[in-house]
Amino acid sequence: MNFANKLALAASVSLASLATPSFAQEAQQPPQKVSKDGAxxxxxxxxxAGMDASVxxxxxxxxxxxxxxxxxxxxxADKSNYGMFTALDDLSKDRVKLVLDAEKDRKGSKAGDVYASYVDQAAVEKKGLAPVQPWLKTVRGVKSKADFEKLMPIAARNGVGALFGGYVGQDDKNPDVYIFQIYQSGTGLPDRDMYLIENDKFEGIRKAYKDYLAQMLMLAGEKNAVARADAIFAMEKKIAAVQWTREDSSDATKTYNKMSLQQLDAITPGLKMSPILAKLSPKISDVIVSQPSALTGISNIYAETDLSVLKDQMLVNSLSTFSNVLPDAVADTTFAFYGTTLQGTPQREPRWKRGIGLTEGTVGDEVGKAYAAKYFxxxxxxxxxxxxxxxxxxxxxxxxxxxxxxxxxxxxxxxxxxxxxxxxxxxxxxxDYSTLKIVRGDVFGNDLRSNQWGFDDNMSKLGQPIRRWxxxxxxxxxxxxxxxxxxxxxxxxxxxxxxxxxxxxxxxxxxxxxxxxxxxxxxxxxxxxxxxxxxxxxxxxxxxxxxxxxxxxxxxxxxxxxxxxxxxxxxxxxxxxxxxxxxxxxxxxxxxxxxxxxxxxxxxxxxxxxxxxxxxxxxxxxxxxxxxxxxxxxxxxxxxxxxxxxxxxxxxxxxxxxxxxxxxxxxxxxxxxxxxxxxxxx
CATH class of the missing domain: 3.40.390.10 (Collagenase (Catalytic Domain))
Structure with a gap:
């Protein structure tokens, strides 16, 4: 399960030509100019200068x-598209870099420690996959589906996705109260159509995705990677077939399905959810289920799927989750599929930009406070x-x-x-990040602890007043x-x-x-x-x-x-x-x-x-x-x-x-x- 703090965001040629000078034809006043003194x-x-008045x-x-x-x-080369949003984002990153370069030298700065640790690429490469191996060993050590179900809430807290996702948010019909909400997941491609629609474009993506799955299994040290990748894909295709469309999943009325844990268990016969949710938080009682029929289908697919396939998917998801804080062999493989194949982006952003993204994802408010003070x-x-x-x-x-x-x-x-x-x-x-442990030089550990801190922070909302701030x-x-x-x-x-x-x-x-x-x-x-x-x-x-x-x-x-x-x-x-x-x-x-x-x-x-x-x-x-x-x-x-x-x-x-x-x-x-x-x- 990938339990995340999900927020409601918002939120998106040539016949006759009209030359620019004719704009003033209906004007009531003589033309004037604003001096360059400001704008x-x-x-x-x-x-x-960016216009084309021939159109x-x-x-x-x-x-x-x-x-x-x-x-x-x-x-x-490091972008999938470029425009006004991306130009301002580049400016924002340049400014944040100035902030973080200063924070690197300030003792006690969590943001400085996270950033300094990440930009030290040599240290990351030297450690190799050693930091993630204890977790991969835990996944490999699962011997039964009962063990796998015990592992799912731990994986969720670590930020590793599986078959379902969830988060604590406002109850739409009682917005003064927080409630746990659960939704469909379990696929690695961005949309169900990519698994199900037969055309040349999607067929090429499916082939590249299977290659990616095999490469990730090989990076994890697994054998028979191609056959095992095919098995993961086959399971995910079944999941895609029972998932709701984006249109239905965006409908606030259709996705509001409040249930007790007993009712949830009744619609997920292949995978009883209540024991898993109890491990996430003892405060979870009623839940909101976004796509009930999808959860039923996914639970049945879980029941009929070999344990080995479930473990293999979690191995891939684990490396994918932490790819940015692991050596480039992993990060480049992930980017080659999700960045280049799916988005058309030729190369990754420079490491300092990725470091900014990581730091903002870890202690974003600490960075934002410094940014706002200087640039707003x-x-x-x-x-x-x-x-x-x-x-x-x-x-x-x-x-x-x-x-x-x-x-x-x-x-x-x-x-x-x-x-x-x-x-x-x-x-x-x-x-307040005072309870988040950050260690300079421990890139992987910082990311893992950040995922756990964010998870705990989200779960702590249950039973508490709404954070309107x-x-x-x-x-x-x-x-x-x-x-x-x-x-x-x-x-x-x-x-x-x-x-x-x-x-x-x-x-x-x-x-x-x-x-x-x-x-x-x-x-x-x-x-x-x-x-x-x-x-x-x-x-x-x-x-x-x-x-x-x-x-x-x-x-x-x-x-x-x-x-x-x-x-x-x-x-x-x-x-x-x-x-x-x-x-x-x-x-x-x-x-x-x-x-x-x-x-x-x-x-x-x-x-x-x-x-x-x-x-x-x-x-x-x-x-x-x-x-x-x-x-x-x-x-x-x-x-x-x-x-x-x-x-x-x-x-x-x-x-x-x-x-x-x-x-x-x-x-x-x-x-x-x-x-x-x-x-x-x-």
Whole structure:
């Protein structure tokens, strides 16, 4: 079992050309320019040099805004894709490196000790596999399935995955209480379809995966590795066949199945779960089962599978879990499959970057506290507070003016909005790592003890008050998320930088960038899943039947729109799977536009570099989605990522009337939609 602290995150071309100078045709004021005295990108926050004005915005707004950037930007060899998120992540890592280089020399710094231990590659290579051998010996020593079941909770605490996963989180229907939640696992490929769908691409992945399994068994010192790898794969294919799809697994209603331990045992006849869970924590009583039928199927597969195959899978999972803190022979093998085969990435990140990732995974709050103190100025937080308030107010006005939402539902929606918690920059309280033992030079031991500490910390939540201060991301993380149970939206410090936000840039670009991201996260609380949670964070039916029908009808229209996006001849966007994120993009941009116009207090913005304020707003949105993908990475994302590809995220503008007003796209354009075909939700 891989029991992890799972958090709800949130969270995703050439007919007639419109040249840049024509942007000002409908302007009410003479063109003006912002001086370069502040904005980090271009003259006012948008990189005009990255545009391709030979492309009509009506044909491909993404290429119009980003075409030259896309054509001239290479993907670094250690990345599977490259864009605005990855550029900021590189900046974040450079800054964290400066922090950790200083921490290495500070006595008593756990972060410094973890980092210094990892970057000493010679010491890691010298130890070889010796650090992990006691654990591998324990796995090999299992003589019966009864012994294996006793080992499963120990493996879970060590961070080694097996057939099921679980974590302690809020009870969706009683959000003031923590409860243990269990979900399907047991496969090494990223998605069940990779085992089950017959096509050349997946067949190549399956062959490479079997080779990987055999190589890992050989690294563990096992014989007959090829045949044993085939047996592991055969078991995992059976598991994949009983697993739920990502669409069903993302449905908050379908995955809420509360049971007693006795009821859980009744649906897992091939593997009684209660004794295993009792070893995880004596405080586990009731549980929430995400995919009941899958657990039944997996328990039956466990019962019919030879012990040797189960042990072999755990040997592979063990080396995979600790590959980053073992010699390169193991780490390179793991990366060759999961990095190169699945993602198309030619080479691993340099060791110092991997060391940062390890340190953040071990004592992330210690690193984040130092990062935030040095790189998150108070003026950024103050400016963000204003932006968030304006976007929240815009969402409130949208709710008030909805034609399809019933008055009684609007009252509850307003109450939910008023009850929002917004977290900006960094936590008010940091995690305490005083009980985590870190030893300089003991890379493997530090990682193992960190897994155990994280497991114990998660289990300790049972019976305790909800940690409303806790964050699911670090300040140096370039991302944002919505947490339904907490009724909160969270924006780490690292995303509050250009191109998302620049306090000295044009307001239009900021609202099109971070403003739409804020709107996106807020709207998640009202999307196909977030709308199922009320003002207290409780999973409940608070919409009328009429509201649900109207919302679902708009959702089906959006599903069809995204289903039609063919990315490769044999692969398209999955409209249903990406629905929540697509609603977030559509709603976020809609709300942010309202907030932007309201912030102008009735004044028309100046024309800058030939662009009106509304044009700059939409270009600010397109700019944040600049991203080039390796084919393997993009193909995997179509299966596993609930966000649409960046091009299609930029195209969401085709649903907004104000975009048509701003750019006057020709009706024969490839992304032009007739007014009656535009999806309007919020």
């Amino acid at each position: 980090q990108l271009g003259t006012f926050g948008f990189d005009i 009509s915005p009506a044909d491909d707004f993404y290429l119009f805004a980003n075409g030259k950037w896309a054509a001239t930007t290479a993907i670094p 100025p108070p003026e950024t937080k103050a400016a963000m507070d204003v932006l968030v308030k304006n976007v929240l107010a815009a969402m409130g006005r949208r709710i008030d003016n909805l034609a399809w939402m019933q008055p009684e539902t609007k009252v509850k929606a307003r109450a939910k909005l008023a009850n929002f918690t917004t977290k900006i920059g960094y936590p008010d309280r940091w995690k 806790e964050w699911g991301m670090l300040p140096q993380t370039v991302n944002a998320y919505a947490n339904f149970g907490m009724n909160e939206v969270v924006f780490p410090a690292a995303i509050l930088q250009p191109p998302f936000f620049d306090a000295k840039a044009d307001a239009a670009v900021n609202y099109g960038g971070i403003g739409a991201v804020i709107g996106h996260e807020i709207s998640h609380h009202f999307d196909d899943q977030g709308s199922k949670y009320d003002a207290t964070g409780k999973l409940s039916d608070w919409w009328t039947e009429s509201d649900v029908k109207a919302f679902e009808a708009a959702g089906k229209k959006l599903i069809a729109q995204y289903d039609a996006y063919k990315i490769f001849p044999d692969a398209s966007v999955k409209g249903e799977f990406t629905l929540g994120e697509n609603i977030g993009d559509l709603a976020g941009l809609t709300i942010a536009y309202d907030a932007y116009r309201t912030s102008l207090n009735g004044k028309e913005p100046a024309v800058l570099d030939g662009m009106t304020g509304d044009q700059r707003f939409f270009l600010g949105w397109a700019q944040v989605w600049r991203r080039n993908y390796r084919e393997a990475n993009l193909r995997q994302r179509l299966i596993t990522d609930p966000h649409s590809p960046s091009t299609q995220r930029a195209w969401v503008v085709r649903n907004l009337d104000k975009w048509y007003d701003a750019f006057q796209p020709k009706a024969d354009g490839k992304i032009y939609l007739k007014p009656e075909d535009r999806v309007r939700i919020w």
